[in-house]
Amino acid sequence: MAEACLANGAAGVRLESPEHIAAVRQRCPSALIVGLWKRTFSHSDVYITPGWYEVQSVWAAGADVVALDATDRIRPDGESLEVLLQRIHHELSIPIMADVDSLISGLKAAELGCAWVGTTLYGYTNITKDLHPPAWDLLPRLQAELPSDVVLICEGGISSIADATKALQEGADAVVVGTAITGIDIQVSKYCNAIDQIRCKK
Numbered sequence: 139m140a141e142a143c144l145a146n147g148a149a150g151v152r153l154e155s156p157e158h159i160a161a162v163r164q165r166c167p168s169a170l171i172v173g174l175w176k177r178t179f180s181h182s183d184v185y186i187t188p189g190w191y192e193v194q195s196v197w198a199a200g201a202d203v204v205a206l207d208a209t210d211r212i213r214p215d216g217e218s219l220e221v222l223l224q225r226i227h228h229e230l231s232i233p234i235m236a237d238v239d240s241l242i243s244g245l246k247a248a249e250l251g252c253a254w255v256g257t258t259l260y261g262y263t264n265i266t267k268d269l270h271p272p273a274w275d276l277l278p279r280l281q282a283e284l285p286s287d288v289v290l291i292c293e294g295g296i297s298s299i300a301d302a303t304k305a306l307q308e309g310a311d312a313v314v315v316g317t318a319i320t321g322i323d324i325q326v327s328k329y330c331n332a333i334d335q336i337r338c339k340k
Contacts, residue, residue, distance in 0.1 A: 139320060144169055152293075152314055156199035163200030172235055172254075173201025179214040186237050186258070188214050190225060197232055203254060208236030208247040209263055223250045235291065239263040244280045248288045255284060256291035256314065271295030274308060281309025 140151045140162045150170030153159045159173045173196040174187045187193055187206035196204050204226075208219055226234060236247030237258035244255045257280070260266055260273035271294035280290055292305035293314035302313045317324060 140169070141166055143319065149312065150202075152205065152316075153201075156195045159196060159199035159201050170203075171201045172203045172205050173197070173199060174205040174237075181212075182214045183211050183263070184209070184213045189217060190222060193222070193226055193230070197230060203233045203235050205235040205237055205254075205256070205258075207259065208250075208252060208255075209239050209243050209259055210246075211263065219246075220250060223252070227251055237293075239266045241276060241279050241283065244276075245283060248284050252288070254289040254291055255280060256293045258291075258293040258314075260294055262294075272301055272305060274304070277305065277308040277310055 140153065143151055144166055150172060151162065152172040152174070153162055154174055154176055156173075156175060159171055162169060162171060175192040175196050176185050177188060177192060178185050179188065182188065184207045187196060187204060193204055193206065206222075210219070213219065213222070223234065226232065233253040234251070235254035235256055236244065236252035237256050238244040238247055239259040239262065247255055257271070257273035257276055260276055261269045261271045272292060273294065277290070277292055284290060289311045290309060291312050291314060292308070292310035293316070296302055296305060296313055296315045297318045302315060305313045
């Protein structure tokens with residue numbers, strides 16, 4: 139699926155888990171890969187590349203950019219985002235994509251040296267739980283206040299070409315399209331449910 143996306147014009151792919159990253163890197167050696175690793179911990183709501191071990195693993199697997207949760211939520215083992223990013227910059231000196239949920243977290247991530255800021259967690263944290271992606275109200279505010287050298291990514295809730303176009307119009311530099319392309323299970327289920335409803339009426 140990653141190869142098909144790249145062959146048809148995608149600028150890059152965002153991949154979850156070291157295994158997937160390594161497999162795509164081997165098959166698509168020149169691909170731009172944004173990598174992450176989702177891991178859950180009982181004492182923290184942060185699950186997108188939550189700590190140093192996950193960052194190292196994603197980078198070692200072949201990612202060009204490492205994406206991580208850059209919200210103000212408590213991280214596993216109580217590690218602060220500031221300390222984690224300082225270690226990343228000092229020991230690895232790699233580009234980081236900050237997955238944020240708000241203007242405050244986006245600006246903080248940029249201040250801490252993140253090269254990319256994405257609206258990935260808009261609608262998925264306690265302070266944004268009543269909001270629904272795409273982050274139409276957040277994008278223009280981030281675009282207006284982020285430093286000009288920080289790449290602004292719209293991610294979350296993009297389900298059509300019209301959505302992707304609007305994201306660029308609202309200030310995004312690039313757009314991540316996820317389930318709308320990769321959600322084969324959801325698409326098949328929708329078709330089957332619709333067909334079953336027609337059959338039940340016959």
